[in-house]
Amino acid sequence: MTFIASISAVIAAFTLTVSADGTQSQPWGYRIDPSMVHYSNWANTWSACGNDRQSPINIVSTSKPCDGENFSLTFSGQCTQYNLAEPHEPLEADIVGGEASLIL
DSSP: OOHHHHHHHHHHHHHHHHHHHHHHHOOOOSSOOOTOOOOOHHHHHHHGGGOOOOSSSSSOOOOOOTTTOOOOOOEEEEHHHHHEOOOSSOOOOEEEEEEEEOOO
């Protein structure tokens, strides 16, 4: 009887682990970081990233040569608060409480 109870507990724990794994979102990023899903594997992780949308977010971009020049930033849309930081990537902008676009 103890054997059956032990096996049942193991099966229940395994089932909960599998269920919990499917509900958690994996972090993604552009930099090489083992804790993130690399952009080359996005389509394997999220099916929406495999065709004409190659990013987990819809990034609308235009071609503009930089040549090392500084450009001013223009926000459009509604954003009551934002935070700019210079982390490992060239630029990070967090929009809080609204929708906005960032133009270089």
